[in-house]
Amino acid sequence: MNVDITGARIYFTIPVFGGIPITETITNSWLVMLVITGLCIYLTRNLKVKATSRRQIIAEYLVETAQKFVNENMGEKFAYYGPFIAALFAMSLLSSLLSLFGMYPPTSDLSTTMGWAILVFVLITYTKIRHGGIGGYLKGFTQPIFILTPFNILSEIATPISMAFRHFGNIVSGGVISTLVYAALAVASKALLGLLPGMVGQFLSNIPILQVGIPAILSLYFDLFTSVMQAFIFCMLTTLYIANAASDD
């Protein structure tokens, strides 16, 4: 019996710039982007001023929820971040939910979450510089006293790293634990049913009966709950950090 825990498989390599590997992460991310684009096009066809179709009511509900979330957490002056946060949420949620279909979720690759976290870090720095100017941004590092500058720089760098690792770690841990339990259930059912006497036991012990049903309960937590939770938390932290960058403290 072997347990197979791997990262993203490399399909092929484009032989430019020293070889760009095309991995499962990239193909699955493009799949998610296609699904989101298709969903947006489907939901926004034939829009009326007054909603008549069920499709338009769903679309309006989604947009209003996203906008309300941003307005509550960042304030009205950051209302233009609504589409960005909604896109981040949709991308993160659908990427993680791919594991429900047995596909490799792009969010269990550190490159994906690190990319998003660096994007958020750039936005935070941009907001800080725009709000307080270059001088104010640099002066922020020496608060409250000058000696703390290295620690301030460290905590600045720690923000994107902790965001990326939190999302990555939660999704990966779900995948690893699911795989381990799935493998363990096969061994357990073989040992348990092998106790039955005669031909019946020999026949039944070759079928991993315990693998039916029990992994679904785990999947409910690790795939559904964790995916929704992590997407929500990533967006929440993004809004809070960006809003905090513009506040006077």
Added chain:
Amino acid sequence: MLEKAIVMAGCAIGAGLALIAGVGPGIGEGYAVGKACEAIGRQPESKGDLLSTMLLGCAIAETTGIYGFVTGLLLIFVAPGIFINLL
């Protein structure tokens, strides 16, 4: 052969030790959830706000545990290869 065995054993023990990091977030999150339950008991109408705040706090408290987990993963999947190449 012996060197390889020592490297593998060291990495496995290290991974096990790294997962002790899961204890802290467990205690911390339990405490946070307990307090949130108390608060909901006192003010049931503020359940929505409390819930999202608590979940956010839990997620942040979880960070150290996740660091331990990532360290464990690195020790199991990445470190043995590097150290065996060094031998």
